[in-house]
Amino acid sequence: MRKWILVAGLGALIACSSADDSGENAGPAPVISRGEAIYNQNCKLCHGSRGNLGVSGAFNLRQSTLTVPEKIQVITNGRNGMAAYKGILSDEEILLVATYTESLHD
Numbered sequence: 101m102r103k104w105i106l107v108a109g110l111g112a113l114i115a116c117s118s119a120d121d122s123g124e125n126a127g128p129a130p131v132i133s134r135g136e137a138i139y140n141q142n143c144k145l146c147h148g149s150r151g152n153l154g155v156s157g158a159f160n161l162r163q164s165t166l167t168v169p170e171k172i173q174v175i176t177n178g179r180n181g182m183a184a185y186k187g188i189l190s191d192e193e194i195l196l197v198a199t200y201t202e203s204l205h206d
């Protein structure tokens with residue numbers, strides 16, 4: 101439930117910051133594609149394009165049971181073999197990429 105509130109909030113954030121006010125670009129599609137681009141640049145290396153590559157012990161994201169806020173914690177602050185992305189990605193980018201990993205689930 102909480103994650104859908106977050107996703108809705110993110111959609112609103114993007115809709116507001118977009119120059120296009122037609123409203124047609126609002127909604128999950130741009131959120132997912134921006135998150136995917138961030139994922140492909142920063143995360144694919146270890147987690148793989150489908151989330152289950154497992155390089156150097158990278159967690160299988162298809163089987164993650166973390167909520168989006170918990171994923172944001174791990175991505176922001178790191179955990180064991182997983183680097184911290186604080187200072188590398190913005191808070192908004194971390195939110196986008198955490199939301200994107202939800203789409204990788206089995």
Ligand code: HEC
Nearest residue numbers: 142143146156157158159164165166171174179180181182
């Ligand atoms: C250097 C390899 C590496 C990269 C790059 C990397 N990760 Fe990880 N990731 C790991 C490892 C290793 C773990 C397991 C950490 C542990 O054992 O506590 C992990 C764990 C995670 C988890 C926790 C999953 C769970 O259910 O416990 C998430 C979420 C995650 N990574 C997302 C990402 C995202 C998003 C990115 C890109 C911004 C990323 N990772 C980039 C190696 C990596």
